[in-house]
Amino acid sequence: MERDETAKIIAVIRTAYRRMYKDDTPQDIAGMVAVWDRVLKAYSYEDVCMGVDTWLAMDTKGFPPVPGQIIDCINKAKQSPDDMLTEQEAWDLVEHALRCSGYIEDAEREFLQFPSAIKRAIGSASALRNMALADESTMAVEKSNFERSYRVAQAQREETRKLPPVALEARYNAANTLMEATAKRLAGPRPGESRGEWHERIEAEQKAFLEGLSDD
Secondary structure, three states: OOHHHHHHHHHHHHHHOHHHHOOOOHHHHHHHHHHHHHHHOOOOHHHHHHHHHHHHHHOOOOOOOOHHHHHHHHHHHOOOHHHHOOHHHHHHHHHHHHOOOOOHHHHHHHHHOOOHHHHHHHOOHHHHHHHHHOOHHHHHHHHHHHHHHHHHHHHHHHHHHHOOHHHHHHHHHHHHHHHHHHHHHHHOOOOOOOHHHHHHHHHHHHHHHHHHHHHO
């Protein structure tokens, strides 16, 4: 979103909550535009307009929004039905999949069809297969464990959705670096490299990576 578009958004909000801003100076307005522009720069003007319209339509308390509340409105408006599954609805999908997951090939097929939050809650196709092979008497425990993991997965997803794109990119880059380090560790020593040298190299790379994070 461009700065002049941010100014239009601020004008709408100030008009809707005129009484809250009646004593603002031109400097106050300029500062508000600058802050909102910084936080919402990565979002499109259309999305921010949608977020503001949603806020204005739902607000019953009469207080103007902060940028994070508009981002929350944008995210909620873009949620797919799968994102809004309750714990029971998610478990119903898992329970149905368990009836078809006695073999690892079947479990992999069923696992791939799950929404991302359910995948994170279960962990892997192998875990789904283990659940399918578990004794019926333990299913209540399996359900309780899943619902707890699903709540955590949903909360993490919501927090991630609120992060600005720059922070998301940094997180993904860090995850990719860790995955590469794990792959190197699993690959074992390089040709001609002793196991001691291999361990020292991996530890040095991990230390450099962590120091890079602290510098940021």
